[in-house]
Every structure is written in C-alpha cells, then in structure tokens.
Amino acid sequence: QVQFVESGGGLVQPGGSLRLSCAVTGIIFRLHSMNWYRQAPGKERESVATITGTAITNYADSVKGRFTISRDNANNMVYLQMNSLKPEDTAVYYCNIPFGPTGRFAWGQGTLVTVSS
Numbered sequence: 001q002v003q004f005v006e007s008g009g010g011l012v013q014p015g016g017s018l019r020l021s022c023a024v025t026g027i028i029f030r031l032h033s034m035n036w037y038r039q040a041p042g043k044e045r046e047s048v049a050t051i052t053g054t055a056i057t058n059y060a061d062s063v064k065g066r067f068t069i070s071r072d073n074a075n076n077m078v079y080l081q082m083n084s085l086k087p088e089d090t091a092v093y094y095c096n097i098p099f100g101p102t103g104r105f106a107w108g109q110g111t112l113v114t115v116s117s
Helices: none
Strands: 003-007 010-012 016-024 033-040 046-050 058-059 067-072 077-082 091-096 111-115
Touching: 003 033, 003 091, 003 111, 016 091, 033 067, 033 077, 046 067, 058 067, 058 077
Parallel strands: 010 111
Antiparallel strands: 003 016, 016 077, 033 046, 033 091, 046 058, 067 077, 091 111
C-alpha cells in the first residue's frame, strides 16, 4: 500500500520560508517521479513542482524561482523548500506520484501552509 505523510507546514509571514517534507512508503521510490500539489480554499488541487527519479525538476509558473523541490532516494523522502512566500501560497500541500493532471495514489493528510501577517 502506497502512503504519503506530509509535514512541515505552519503559519508564516509574507516573505518568509518553510520547508515541507513528504515520507513515501510502499513503492520503489527511486523509480518514480514525485509531485507536490496544493489546494487552496475553494479552489481545485494544482501541481506546483515535479522531480523525476533522476532529479530533473519542473515548476508551475506561480512558484518558479521561489520554490525548490528535492528528493532523498536513500530515505524515500521528497522536500519542498518555499521561499519568498506570498498570501496566495496559502493552501494544503500534498505529495503524490503524478498521473496525468492528478495524483496516482490515495492522498495523504497534507500539511497546511498559511501565509499571513
């Protein structure tokens, strides 16, 4: 059974930084691309960052230059370093294996990021 456990969210002021973590179990982690997604209140879930098994990355335009996705294949972890946070980054953040426009497996509980002064 594939499981995702996200952590690291919290309340941060605009311009601040957070580092999110996602622990993945149930797959041969190094073989899979990983995505970070987010869902803001009243909006659909969207993909914000992708990292392949060989660490090629891609970002949504809204976070490019501010967020950095990385992975640790030895420990089945994926990270999202978020800098220069804006109020519009407020959302619940999830990780998953990409499958078309959505995630391939059941979603974890996510981690809430709130950017507010």
